[in-house]
Amino acid sequence: MRAWIEKQRYIIDFTISSLLRRKVKNFGLLALYTLIVFILASTMFFTYSIKKEASLILKDAPEIVVQKIVAGRHDLFPASYIETIKKIRGVAAVESRLWGYYYDSLVSANYTLLTPPSNGSPTHNVKSSAKTTVVESESGDQQAVDMAKPLFELNGAVLEPETLIIGNGIARLRNIGKGDYMPFLAFDGKVINLKIAGVLSSQSELVSSDLMLITEDDYRKLFGIDKGYVTDLTVAVSNPSEVAMVASKIKKRLPQARPIIRDEILRTYDSIFNWRGGMMIVIFSAAVLAFVIFAWDKASGLSAGERREIGILKAVGWETSDVIQMKFWEGAVVSLTAFFTGVILAYIHVFFTGPMVFEPALKGWSNLYPNFELTPFVNIEQLTTLFFLTVVPYTVATIVPIWKAATIDPDSAMRFTGE
């Protein structure tokens, strides 16, 4: 055993010194390999964390959202439909939502304007026969009471008419804060000035960066939306297993409606950020292409120099298996070095430097983007996957062409004439 270990160490010594001999080529290869691991690992860490975070945050999203579609576009939802939906068996509560976008030409940013449920938007409790109704409606009321409480960082500031609460992203972009006024251009050309009653916490930016919370009256005044209309509805279902059933009933009752169930929302966030997408494929494919050329160069055969060297090794008493072990270590040294460097750099990149490389891609061409710190959801499984995706194929690929080494006779060393 001792001898075996010592032998492997000798082989590693020799392998590393032969790698160091072709410094430019091998460091180039190592750098490229590290870059690939880095991109793969960064993407994996980033997407996994954001997916995991999305699934945790959005688990309490509305069970069903009902939109109205007219000629392929979202349309305002007539408040009268609410009664129709309430009559559907299994529906526990129906609430209307008032929200929309506002384009701020000053900073070329889109804001999401939203009316918090507590302010004026009535909770439509179901008075039907469902057993759980009473409990549900009570908890709904409880929610309403909760909502009346100041939101998060507001320190007692309550959303009143003529005021608004803004997300931290907007505060940062416009460089404004509590007590400042924010002018809006209403649908009829009038300018409405709203006073900022508070700023949502920076902790919550991942969901609230571009939010503006305003009262229902202000919302309707701003956009000229009649009392008889809302943006869309959220539907609570008494029995979670009936969500899909209720959704299809809504669809049947109101053919213009488009229900979106929470599962679909969660699934959407489970599938976003694909490494095949956009920027990533551009960077990644370039790196992979270069790497493949390198690997091809290696795999397609041994150079004359290498053949000569293997001939010498065999002549001085190395077996074919020793040569194969040498090649194995060559692959292992390069790929393990690249793996550890790449993964560690990727972790630092994603969780300490706030995905520097991804940032421009995430910002896109929007002026308002969230400033969020990712929660590092990392596990052994991810690292194992990465390991098998990177280290193993390369190591195997290095050994494969070595069958050619077996065909080199030891006496070939005697036949070299001239250096």
Added chain:
Amino acid sequence: MRNSSLFFLYLSAGVFLLGLLLVHASFSTNARQESLDEKSAMVKALRLTDLCLFTEARYTRHLSQADLNTAFQDHPLSLEHFPSGSFTQPPEGITQRHESLD
């Protein structure tokens, strides 16, 4: 020092650092629980449906609310919103519906 010792030193350092990062990950996951709860509470309170990742277009701001006509309507990879539009896939509800709700 021998090359092999350097290599094993590097390997051990790598394993150690990676272990340290895993510890860091698990600690910060715990430490950030409060912030997660806060976000989740806000989602519940304001009936939010989406993460605020890209604000440049309706269907990138509210990915899950995009309808069949707006989402990725101009190009399959949404290159008109490159790169962020191309970063994400079309919403699940549009490509693969488990229930036919539209």
Added chain:
Amino acid sequence: MIELVNVKKVYNAGNPSEFSALNSVSLHIAENKVTVLKGPSGSGKTTLLSIVGCMSRPSAGRVKLNGREITSLPERFLTDIRRKTFGFIFQQPNLIKGISVLDNVMLPAYPLGEKRSHLKIKAMKGLSELNIANKAASKVEWLSGGEAQRASIVRALINDPHIIIADEPTAHLDTRLSYRFMEIIEKFKSEGKTVIITSHDPLVYESAIVDRVVNLRDGQIED
């Protein structure tokens, strides 16, 4: 100690380029003697040497080492025998570039897994015996022709072989260095080693320390 019986070696068998390098060579090489295989180039010296040194197998015939038939042994065993029994000195020094002289010298011992500190002592001793200990840490590219030759001799001796095989060792050496080489061979002989040399250099085959000269021509032994 080494016995060859009707050894033949054919290259590229079955091809139009087929040629036979050795035709029915039978030879006995005695222990603790210096044997020189002499002949013009193309006479089959190197082929014979590589068969004697277990580097290649004969196409026909048998090779016995200390009475043991070795022609039919699998590669593993053959390599093992080669490693422990033979030390090779090539026409070219055949050192591996980019690594130090010391590492080159220790190379044949790597697969044996000997403790590095012991191995290093052994290698340094060998290097100092041939007066190149001061070059141990240098890269082989920086050596002169004679130094490279001596380094390759030290490498041949690292596993303490009984038989030293040298293929045209003086081909790239000047007269002074060639004499120096023959002195080294004499020392081997006095240590009880068997030496087999191929050469067409009179300085080698006319040397007083040579016990036997075998003449080869067209793959056959001439008497």
